[in-house]
Amino acid sequence: MILACNHIEKKFNDETLFSDVSFHINEHECTALVGVNGTGKTTLLRIIVGELPADNGDVILAKDTSVGYLPQQQGYHSDKSIYDELWEVKKDIVALEREIRTMEETMQTASGEELNTLLERYHRMQTEFEAKDGYACKSQIMGIINGLGFVGNDIDKSINTLSGGQKTRVALGKLLLLEPDLLILDEPTN
Structure with missing residues (x-):
């Protein structure tokens, strides 16, 4: 079990919106x-992701469960392109790759003990890059872009020029790149 809701109740202004909601x-x-x-x-859904408190009942997530939530209305704005916006999710990998490339340049002029120290650090960084699937990132991002129906020059379009539905697809793409254990979508095709 990844999620359990037990006897959830929510009221607004003494009016019961729902009560005794239980499922797993x-x-x-x-x-x-x-x-x-x-x-x-x-x-x-907002109670499940912790944005609102329940008046009664419990929401139980399995230990170490990551949750991705795509709300119904995002108000999503960015000057970045679709491609660059999706890369934001992997910015730690981009920074690590940049550091690896810089180190490769530095190693070309190093020698002796300095080179040995750099090689050890380089090896650790390469191992981390591989563990984070750094080599597969571009392919993964392009797969998500294509899977969400963006084609050709769409990847260069600014987020601010997209329709509401297209912005929702970009937000979904970012969530998919995070690979949450539980993905909660509130009317993703609305």
Whole structure:
């Protein structure tokens, strides 16, 4: 089990929005929360991700579970291109690769003990880069861009020029790159 909700209740102004909501989600399960407008679906999701408190009940996440949440309305603004915005998620890998390239240049003129020290550090950084799947990042990002329906020159478009639906797809792409254990989408196709 990755998530359990036990007897969740939420009230607004002494009006009960929902009560006694209980369910659990296992790893690798796809679950949909379906209901008519105004029944508290978004409120329940916000309780699950910790943005709102429940009036009663418990939300239990499995230990070390990472949660990705795509809210219904994002108000998403950025001057970056789609491609650059997705790379932001992997900025630690970009910085590490830049440091590796700088070290390669430094090693060309080093010798003796200095070179040995640099080689040891270089090896540690390469190991870290490989552990973080640094070599696969570009391929992973392009796969997500294509999978979300962006083609050709779309990757160079500024986020601020995109439609609301396109911005939602970019936000979803960023979440997918984070690879959360639990992905919660609030009306992603709205």
